[in-house]
Amino acid sequence: MRRAEARLIEVCAVVPTWTLPWYFRLFTARGLWLGQGEARRRYDRIAAEIPHHFPAQEVLLQQMSPDWSGTWEAMFEFTRRVAAWAPPGSPSKALIAKAHLERCITVGEKRAVAYLKQAQVQREVAEAAQGSVLHPAYRSGPERVDLHTTFGVLHAIAGADDSALPHFLALGSVVSAQTWSQLSGALLTKSAKARDRALKVGPR
Amino acid sequence: MIEGIVETEVNGIRTLLARGSGQRVSAGLTFRVGRADETLATSGITHLVEHLALHGRRLAEGHFNGETADVFTHFHIEGTAAGVVEHLNGVCRALGSLPVDRLETEKEILRTEATGRGPAPMLPAWRYGAQSYGLSSYQEIGLARLSAVDVEHWARTRFTRDNVVLWISAEELPVGFELDLPGGEPVPPPRPESVLPVPAWIPGPENLAVSYATVERSTAATVATRVLGRRLFVELQEKGGLSYAADAVYTPIDQSTAVITAVADCSPEKADALVGALVDVFAGLRYVRVPDEELDFAKASVCHPLLEQRAELFLATTAMNLLLGRRVLSQDELLAEIDAVTAADVQQVLETVWSGALTQVPAIGLSWAGVERAPGFRESASGEGAEYFSLGAPAEVLVVGEHGVTVRGEDYASTVAFRDCAGLLTWPDGARQLIDRDGFQVSIEPTLFDGLDPIALAAIDARVDSGVVLPMPRRSPEQIPQPSPVASLGRDRAASPTRARTWMVLWALLAGWIGFITVRTVSLTSSAANGGDATWEMVITAWAVLGLSLALGWWAVRRA
Numbered sequence: 001m002r003r004a005e006a007r008l009i010e011v012c013a014v015v016p017t018w019t020l021p022w023y024f025r026l027f028t029a030r031g032l033w034l035g036q037g038e039a040r041r042r043y044d045r046i047a048a049e050i051p052h053h054f055p056a057q058e059v060l061l062q063q064m065s066p067d068w069s070g071t072w073e074a075m076f077e078f079t080r081r082v083a084a085w086a087p088p089g090s091p092s093k094a095l096i097a098k099a100h101l102e103r104c105i106t107v108g109e110k111r112a113v114a115y116l117k118q119a120q121v122q123r124e125v126a127e128a129a130q131g132s133v134l135h136p137a138y139r140s141g142p143e144r145v146d147l148h149t150t151f152g153v154l155h156a157i158a159g160a161d162d163s164a165l166p167h168f169l170a171l172g173s174v175v176s177a178q179t180w181s182q183l184s185g186a187l188l189t190k191s192a193k194a195r196d197r198a199l200k201v202g203p204r
Numbered sequence: 205m206i207e208g209i210v211e212t213e214v215n216g217i218r219t220l221l222a223r224g225s226g227q228r229v230s231a232g233l234t235f236r237v238g239r240a241d242e243t244l245a246t247s248g249i250t251h252l253v254e255h256l257a258l259h260g261r262r263l264a265e266g267h268f269n270g271e272t273a274d275v276f277t278h279f280h281i282e283g284t285a286a287g288v289v290e291h292l293n294g295v296c297r298a299l300g301s302l303p304v305d306r307l308e309t310e311k312e313i314l315r316t317e318a319t320g321r322g323p324a325p326m327l328p329a330w331r332y333g334a335q336s337y338g339l340s341s342y343q344e345i346g347l348a349r350l351s352a353v354d355v356e357h358w359a360r361t362r363f364t365r366d367n368v369v370l371w372i373s374a375e376e377l378p379v380g381f382e383l384d385l386p387g388g389e390p391v392p393p394p395r396p397e398s399v400l401p402v403p404a405w406i407p408g409p410e411n412l413a414v415s416y417a418t419v420e421r422s423t424a425a426t427v428a429t430r431v432l433g434r435r436l437f438v439e440l441q442e443k444g445g446l447s448y449a450a451d452a453v454y455t456p457i458d459q460s461t462a463v464i465t466a467v468a469d470c471s472p473e474k475a476d477a478l479v480g481a482l483v484d485v486f487a488g489l490r491y492v493r494v495p496d497e498e499l500d501f502a503k504a505s506v507c508h509p510l511l512e513q514r515a516e517l518f519l520a521t522t523a524m525n526l527l528l529g530r531r532v533l534s535q536d537e538l539l540a541e542i543d544a545v546t547a548a549d550v551q552q553v554l555e556t557v558w559s560g561a562l563t564q565v566p567a568i569g570l571s572w573a574g575v576e577r578a579p580g581f582r583e584s585a586s587g588e589g590a591e592y593f594s595l596g597a598p599a600e601v602l603v604v605g606e607h608g609v610t611v612r613g614e615d616y617a618s619t620v621a622f623r624d625c626a627g628l629l630t631w632p633d634g635a636r637q638l639i640d641r642d643g644f645q646v647s648i649e650p651t652l653f654d655g656l657d658p659i660a661l662a663a664i665d666a667r668v669d670s671g672v673v674l675p676m677p678r679r680s681p682e683q684i685p686q687p688s689p690v691a692s693l694g695r696d697r698a699a700s701p702t703r704a705r706t707w708m709v710l711w712a713l714l715a716g717w718i719g720f721i722t723v724r725t726v727s728l729t730s731s732a733a734n735g736g737d738a739t740w741e742m743v744i745t746a747w748a749v750l751g752l753s754l755a756l757g758w759w760a761v762r763r764a
Contacts, residue, residue, distance in 0.1 A: 002571075002572060002574065005572060005573070006573070006574050009483060009484065009487045009573065010487060010491050012484065012487070013484065013487035013488045013490070013491040013492060014491050014492055016488065028572075029480075032572040033568075034476055034479075034480060034568055034572060035475075035476030035477075035568055036476070037473060037474045037475065037476040037477035037478075037480075038476040038477050038479070038480040038568070040477065041444070041446075041477040041480055041481060042480070
């Protein structure tokens, strides 16, 4: 990690506006425990070039979880600010769904269901989907499968099959391993069953 | 020589004269002596001489002051020609016969001055140890042992007419100078020698980053410092919004060496970002040639004072350069040198700065950026000797050996060898602190080690050169550390000291009661049985039980 960081310091010095090495430096910042302020500074360097850099936002989101010495408050505030800034159809509008997923898998199975069933959470997840992957202005990108999976799962666990339906249909035979593999026990069963039902029902 | 400055001589003293404007005369005596010439045991002696020399100097008009720096001591005055002459003559007279009856009073004034200054930056001590340029990090702890003979000797050997430059800004050279100073030798400043492998970092406060590096004195280095300062300002202050102040400063310290210091502050919650940004600023200057417009900007700001054509502004620096034996260039020569500095020169200087810097940063440190943390302690052989166990920290032991003193804990060990000891600080309550020339320390608190009595302390004192023993002022009882009772009871009982105490008292009562009953029973029995072997055995056993019970009870009460 230190060797990588040393090379990245050099690359960022030589081509300071190239966002890719700065994106990698979000991972080294996390791995080397450099802290929230430094991660944020690195993200800001990316945002200065590409204001709605979704992959960078996702990494920073993880950094903001309490696992990496962040706070839930800071994480949700970040997602809300990012969403408010992003244009319609931008994946950045979906970031809050990733935050809810992070949150629910840390609270344990039972409480995860209760957490996701809250009206406000379901509303925020639905709004995020409407603003991003379900928005007419959304242009398919590499994040598409993962976002649909996230939305499908967050609705399915809460028992909101209707809301989960368009996402599972959009996915068809695939899901995102990144999100799906985080599920276990009842969360996995509920998600799998809702997906089966959705694929059986098909488009209405 | 700077245009507009004439080099001359007044009573055997090298003199620089610049044509000043107006009636006021500004002048100074700059001596080539300062804190870096002292040792830890004499630290403060130059400042003390400066104070004594200025005592009793009263002037109807004008401002005067004295200043003791690392390698220079300045006496400066501004006033009428007559006033200036009278003052500097007086300073020299006083240096020849210091008012040593005021020694203790002036020491007290210096101590008060020190408390007003607050803690000194620690980087010099880390870099140079408790000697030469590192001494500026320490309090003037030598004051306590300085005698009239010491200060008079220091004045006679360092404040000489061969170790001073007089500089004057006036319409013409004032008349009446006596400047009666003893003859002597020019004394070159000590060589700055790092005691630390660099680059290195040390932890500091969460709101500050300071980089400290030595480079060869050059015009390129002054330009490079401006480039660095400007870049820090733009990246950390203007763009990053991290700092309220970010800059770099160039300070010559001897004939061929200068220190470049980069400083940036921040609010504590942005400490990690400050460190990251500092690393990136240096990387940006090391890996990429500085663009022309930045180089030109830096050159212009270095040139600016030269173009003002006011020679008197260069008097003090010229005096210092003369004392260091450095060739003094004219403005035109300097401008030509500045003009010749290239982006590659700047890059090379800043590479030297980065790879030779000692940097004080907030807690995240610089190890992630390839810079190692400076060792805070080191162990060497202290030889066979007595061991004293800590009453506070478990597993900590103090070894007073033949060659030195070591404090060893679970994951650290620090030794000060007696022959490397630069100062042995002694407090009236028995506390000792040994500081070696490289700045490593061992603190000894008699209250914290089992069996560390005055005899043991005397054994330490006896092995240290008496010339470095430094008496410290009495401490109030709150300042003397005590072992925490929880720690000394061990971990198990620490959980509930109150309950442990109750059990101990109960155990003591029980032991006493058992003992009493046993003795009473045996006494009654023996008096009834009229002696005999068996009875004697019983009596002895009974007394033994009583003794054991009382001992256990007493022990229990002590532990409680």
